[in-house]
Amino acid sequence: MLTITNMEKHYGKIAALKEVSLTIPSGSCYGLVGPNGAGKSTLIKILASIIHDYKGEALINEILLNHDLKEKIGYIPQDICLEEDISAIGNLHFFGKLYGIKGKQLLKRTQEVLRLVGLSERSKDKVNTFSGGMKRRLNIGCALMHQPDLIIMDEPTVGIDPQSRRYIFQMIEDFKNAGCTIIYASHYMEEVEELCDHVAFIDKGEIVENGSVAELLQKYAIPSIYIKGSNITLEVVEKYGTASTKKGGYLLQTNEPLQVMENIILYCRENNIELERLELVQPRLEDVFFTLTGSKLRD
């Protein structure tokens, strides 16, 4: 378990983190979600022992986070950090040696990581011949050389092709199955929804809310229904909840979606109105964030 207590960080007058406290369960995939400048990278850099001057503390299984725990952590930075003029193998060797891996063990682990990130066939090619997605995958591989228990990923899918994104998602599923703890910072809410079991929303340096994804959806996202039909008016729909227009129909927010659906079917039958579509809209994390902060994540 990773416990963060009253973490604070200032850059001059800018308060990047304000009394951040979080508990990250072992084996969870924990999403850290917030808009640009929210403080995600700052928090992650503290956990990865890159930033040292901060207030508060972080404990991994009750041991204070310090340089000695670095070998348990694999940090994948937001910016790609590779040597472009050498091969994938060369880069992996470099990072492996930084963690004290040598000799046969280094050769063996390099081959394992190349397989893991799907780059075995390009292992001898220079990085400057790689696509953006391949570089991202190698960047991840470099952080895995020492087999960390805690993997911290800072926006690992920014600017990559869908195929590499899929590949990275599959890797994350594999890490989860292997029992690793993952911290996944992103401002792509749909990625966090797909990958993470827990999430913390961070905004302006503060944790706005955190918990399991299922709990937060249940607590904050108001269920919606989508209704479409040629003779259905906003006036009618508004009788059943808060309505807005969407794609030629109406989005209706209500806490009793099934009951309201039944009522609408009844109303339409009685008034000879033909329904084109009537469906339950799944609540999304984006709605939770909006409810909590009053803003969209990517305004």
Ligand SMILES: Nc1ncnc2c1ncn2[C@@H]1O[C@H](COP(=O)(O)OP(=O)(O)OP(=O)(O)O)[C@@H](O)[C@H]1O
């Ligand atoms: N080295 C620095 N010097 C001064 N201010 C900084 C520095 N690094 C970050 N900040 C400021 O601290 C705040 C938090 O930035 P941080 O990079 O942690 O946010 P973020 O959530 O990771 O954003 P992004 O998604 O854009 O990477 C921002 O206001 C940012 O401008």
